[in-house]
Amino acid sequence: MTTPNGQMNDDQLNAALDALRPPVPSDMLVRRVHLMAPAPQKVFMTTRRAVAAALLMAVGAATMLHLATSNTVAPPVTPAAIAAISDPAGEIPVSDLVLGDGNTPRTERFSMAGLPLE
Amino acid sequence: MADDLSDIRDDELVRRAAKGDQSAWAALADRHLASVVAFAWYRLGDRVEAEDIAQETLLRFAKKALTWEPDGAKVRTWLYRVAGNLVIDRQRARKPVSPIEDIEETSIIDIQPHLDGKLDTRRVVHKALIALPARQQVILILVYYQGYTVKEAAGMLAVSEHAAESLLARARKSMRSALEPDKEDLIGTGT
Numbered sequence: 001m002t003t004p005n006g007q008m009n010d011d012q013l014n015a016a017l018d019a020l021r022p023p024v025p026s027d028m029l030v031r032r033v034h035l036m037a038p039a040p041q042k043v044f045m046t047t048r049r050a051v052a053a054a055l056l057m058a059v060g061a062a063t064m065l066h067l068a069t070s071n072t073v074a075p076p077v078t079p080a081a082i083a084a085i086s087d088p089a090g091e092i093p094v095s096d097l098v099l100g101d102g103n104t105p106r107t108e109r110f111s112m113a114g115l116p117l118e
Numbered sequence: 119m120a121d122d123l124s125d126i127r128d129d130e131l132v133r134r135a136a137k138g139d140q141s142a143w144a145a146l147a148d149r150h151l152a153s154v155v156a157f158a159w160y161r162l163g164d165r166v167e168a169e170d171i172a173q174e175t176l177l178r179f180a181k182k183a184l185t186w187e188p189d190g191a192k193v194r195t196w197l198y199r200v201a202g203n204l205v206i207d208r209q210r211a212r213k214p215v216s217p218i219e220d221i222e223e224t225s226i227i228d229i230q231p232h233l234d235g236k237l238d239t240r241r242v243v244h245k246a247l248i249a250l251p252a253r254q255q256v257i258l259i260l261v262y263y264q265g266y267t268v269k270e271a272a273g274m275l276a277v278s279e280h281a282a283e284s285l286l287a288r289a290r291k292s293m294r295s296a297l298e299p300d301k302e303d304l305i306g307t308g309t
Contacts (some may be wrong), residue, residue, distance in 0.1 A: 007294045010300055016297060016304045017262055019239040020247070023165045025172065033151055033176045037143035038136050038183040039202030 124149075128193040132186045150194060153264060154201050161205045161257045163244050173203045195274050202229060202256065239304055246296035254289035256293075261286055 008016065025033075123131060123145035133147075134142035154175050159168035175197055182196070191199075247255060253275065260271040271295035296302055 005300060006305045008305065010162065010186050010290075011248075012301075012305055013297070015242050017258075017293070018165060019243050020263070021240075023160045023168070024156045025151050026169060028150065029155070029169045029173060030148070033147045034130060034140075036147075036177050036180040036262065037140050038180045040184065041135060069253070082184055106221070 123272075130187070132183050132193065133188070135180075136183045136186065143180070146193070151176065153194065154197050156263065157198055157259060158201050158205055160244075160247060160263060161202075161255060162208060165271040167208055169293050171201055171208065174204055175201045195279060198260075198274060236239055240302065242300045243293075246293055249296060250289055253285055254292055257285045258289040258293070268290065269309050 123297050126142075126145070128146065128149070130143045131146040151172060154172040155168050158171040159165060162168055178200055179193075179197060212262070228245055243263075247258065251259065257275060260266045260274060262266060266274070268282050268286060269279050271286075272279045275282060275285075279280060
């Protein structure tokens, strides 16, 4: 029945190990575990809310872009004060009269008398 | 309800459970709960503690399920790993004063002979099992009681198959030695 050295043989050891039978999980444990189901993260953003939020962000971004690019409120464009320039001899080129605003760089130099310099 | 899902793989059940499918979670729990309870019970020898550990293990798994990677560890392996760590925590908590591993002092299994003078075979065997070194204990539980192959157990213990075989042989040898004093009672009642 035993091994030559007097110890239990394999069958006897297996029989002894077989004596251990684990407990079945209690009903209470099973119920508790069933209640532990993972809670997926709730989605608070519905489609309609998402669209509204995107629209608001777009409007906000456009506003910010506009403010960034137009440093100040641009003054209304007014025609050059042609009437204020006296040119009875017609010596001032028409282009200077028409584009005579402050923003247009002059390429033609004039004398103190207003005559073009050579 | 859970029976309908019995053919579905663990990873798929986890995926469904993570999306709020209660029946998938129930099927998953029913599939693994008994094994986890048994695993903890074999190692601790106490049903209440085993159920506590199983509950904590499944609770952690419920959180883990939300980020579960299908290509990662198998569910059962993950559960055993967590349960094993919790078992170690319990074992440490039982002996906060003496660091010396003396299972005689820490085991809660009280072996007392019956009125007729015979020992309770289950208690004797369980006490011997709990007294095994942890790795021997685990591989014996996995292979003998949980039905894993040596190769599968080796994977779960992260050792080579050869090392697992050696570990199992040592576990059986240790059990024989531990049961030697009660051999006559065990042979008389067990065979």
